[in-house]
Amino acid sequence: MPRTPLRYKAKRPYVKVLVVILIVVLLFLMLPVPLPFNRTIVSNGLDPSRGQLSSIDCLWLSGSWSTSGAGVVILVIVSADGTVAFNNSVGFGTFSFYASDAPYTAVVYSAGPVTVQISGTAWGPVVAVGLP
Numbered sequence: 001m002p003r004t005p006l007r008y009k010a011k012r013p014y015v016k017v018l019v020v021i022l023i024v025v026l027l028f029l030m031l032p033v034p035l036p037f038n039r040t041i042v043s044n045g046l047d048p049s050r051g052q053l054s055s056i057d058c059l060w061l062s063g064s065w066s067t068s069g070a071g072v073v074i075l076v077i078v079s080a081d082g083t084v085a086f087n088n089s090v091g092f093g094t095f096s097f098y099a100s101d102a103p104y105t106a107v108v109y110s111a112g113p114v115t116v117q118i119s120g121t122a123w124g125p126v127v128a129v130g131l132p
Contacts, residue, residue: 032059032123045071045112053077053104054122061104062096063120071112078105
């Protein structure tokens with residue numbers, strides 16, 4: 001009985017290449033990248049002054065702040081749902097916390113005219129797909 005030759009099945013390497021490219025693109029879009037911010041908030045001492053720190057869904061927020069002006073200054077960083085993430089009245093310092101409910105807003109309370117300089121980094125993905 002003669003043997004039938006094995007059929008040659010053409011490989012399709014382009015499918016594997018496309019899958020790898022798609023996975024790499026998705027990882028780049030979802031990996032946290034540093035997004036620096038620098039805000040200057042000027043308060044007249046009458047009303048609380050606000051400045052938005054992160055406009056995206058960030059995973060981690062860290063930075064430093066300092067004041068110039070007289071009087072007591074209270075810096076409060078508030079999440080989107082109103083939860084206080086940071087509260088300090090020293091007049092300068094650093095902050096760092098897991099940012100689970102972005103965006104975050106800095107609120108300055110002061111007894112007199114003051115300028116608050118806030119700078120830092122919001123770590124977040126370029127595209128927030130399926131993140132908490």
